[in-house]
Amino acid sequence: MSNLFESVKQKVTGKNIKIVLPEGMDERILEAADRLAKENVVNPILVGNETAIKEKAGQLGFALEGVEILDPNTYTEMDALVASFVERRKGKATEEQARKILLDENYFGTMLVYTNKADGLVSGAAHSTADTVRPALQIIKTKPGVSKTSGVFIMVRGEEKYVFADCAINIAPTSQDLAEIAIESAKTAQLFDIEPKIAMLSFSTKGSAKSPETEKVAEAVKIAKEQAPELTLDGEFQFDAAFVPSVAKSKAPGSVIQGDANTFVFPSLEAGNIGYKIAQRLGNFEAIGPVLQGLNMPVNDLSRGCNSEDVYKLSIITAAQAL
Numbered sequence: 252m253s254n255l256f257e258s259v260k261q262k263v264t265g266k267n268i269k270i271v272l273p274e275g276m277d278e279r280i281l282e283a284a285d286r287l288a289k290e291n292v293v294n295p296i297l298v299g300n301e302t303a304i305k306e307k308a309g310q311l312g313f314a315l316e317g318v319e320i321l322d323p324n325t326y327t328e329m330d331a332l333v334a335s336f337v338e339r340r341k342g343k344a345t346e347e348q349a350r351k352i353l354l355d356e357n358y359f360g361t362m363l364v365y366t367n368k369a370d371g372l373v374s375g376a377a378h379s380t381a382d383t384v385r386p387a388l389q390i391i392k393t394k395p396g397v398s399k400t401s402g403v404f405i406m407v408r409g410e411e412k413y414v415f416a417d418c419a420i421n422i423a424p425t426s427q428d429l430a431e432i433a434i435e436s437a438k439t440a441q442l443f444d445i446e447p448k449i450a451m452l453s454f455s456t457k458g459s460a461k462s463p464e465t466e467k468v469a470e471a472v473k474i475a476k477e478q479a480p481e482l483t484l485d486g487e488f489q490f491d492a493a494f495v496p497s498v499a500k501s502k503a504p505g506s507v508i509q510g511d512a513n514t515f516v517f518p519s520l521e522a523g524n525i526g527y528k529i530a531q532r533l534g535n536f537e538a539i540g541p542v543l544q545g546l547n548m549p550v551n552d553l554s555r556g557c558n559s560e561d562v563y564k565l566s567i568i569t570a571a572q573a574l
């Protein structure tokens with residue numbers, strides 16, 4: 252991890268990139284915010300009651316020097332934030348509803364990003380993925396040309412590094428969704444200096460099984476190749492055919508991927524989420540993410556099982572996405 256991470260860290264250090272951490276009372280968040288500010292890597296903004304946060308941080312031995320704290324209950328620019336939210340939600344929220352919604356730390360933090368008071372957001376240490384990302388889907392929205400946000404993990408073990416997608420958002424992706432996830436994952440891979448070799452995963456290799464599920468992936472391969480012919484991408488593959496050269500030789504001779512894939516697109520969220528956790532917990536891979544891709548501005552979700560190191564690293568990655 253160290254080389255991979257150090258190069259991302261170098262890109263953002265000293266650039267005064269502001270990252271909102273809405274879960275200001277969480278110990279892991281406090282520890283990470285204190286470290287980020289001390290090292291001048293990013294400028295953290297905590298959300299919550301200043302007195303309560305400082306008291307808790309003090310008890311834990313964190314000075315929080317250089318850490319901004321914003322409280323939605325006393326935020327002086329709340330009227331402008333409410334107006335901006337009502338305008339963005341176009342008929343989906345009244346002013347009264349907006350005032351209530353923006354007291355929620357994730358909505359408040361996301362609006363800070365949307366109104367350029369911050370460059371990115373990291374949350375989810377104490378919230379489910381749905382509660383963390385819903386404000387971003389509604390407010391930040393996807394960038395032009397992207398219809399679905401998705402979430403990848405960078406899986407790292409020693410010198411090995413892989414991209415796993417989508418492990419976080421789209422429960423039942425269509426062929427078009429999978430093609431888009433592959434194309435966006437290639438860009439995310441490059442952010443981590445990984446030259447993407449993309450395998451579209453299935454329980455079938457090159458037609459060895461036939462079912463609506465395998466055909467969905469085969470169709471995704473076709474769409475992705477049409478939309479991004481420059482990518483090194485193929486499928487549908489079982490994991491061994493994508494990852495083991497000798498198996499590739501027998502199951503997928505002639506493919507551009509010969510057991511050397513490093514970017515894996517799973518056929519469903521069940522497969523992706525289970526797959527990354529198995530690699531993390533049985534394979535001892537470090538799982539960085541989920542890094543959300545396809546949004547207009549960077550917002551990232553943590554696993555609730557995260558530690559302060561994960562918060563620290565994901566904040567830095569979020570800052571790199573803001574560059």
Ligand SMILES: CC(C)(COP(=O)(O)OP(=O)(O)OC[C@H]1O[C@@H](n2cnc3c(N)ncnc32)[C@H](O)[C@@H]1OP(=O)(O)O)[C@@H](O)C(=O)NCCC(=O)NCCS
Pocket residue numbers: 380381382384385388389393398399400401418419420421422524541
């Ligand atoms: C992501 C998720 C929360 C969205 O569900 P939801 O809030 O019910 O979504 P809705 O269908 O009500 O849509 C809410 C908004 O988000 C948008 N949206 C939903 N999914 C989206 C996606 N994948 N990409 C971009 N926008 C999306 C909708 O267009 C809608 O926007 P609008 O209100 O401006 O019209 C849901 O798909 C989910 O729970 N996914 C699994 C998350 C999870 O548990 N992962 C495992 C742990 S990491």
Ligand SMILES: CC(=O)OP(=O)(O)O
Pocket residue numbers: 375378379380418419524540541553554555556
């Ligand atoms: C990414 C993920 O699985 O998050 P959580 O463990 O919080 O559900």
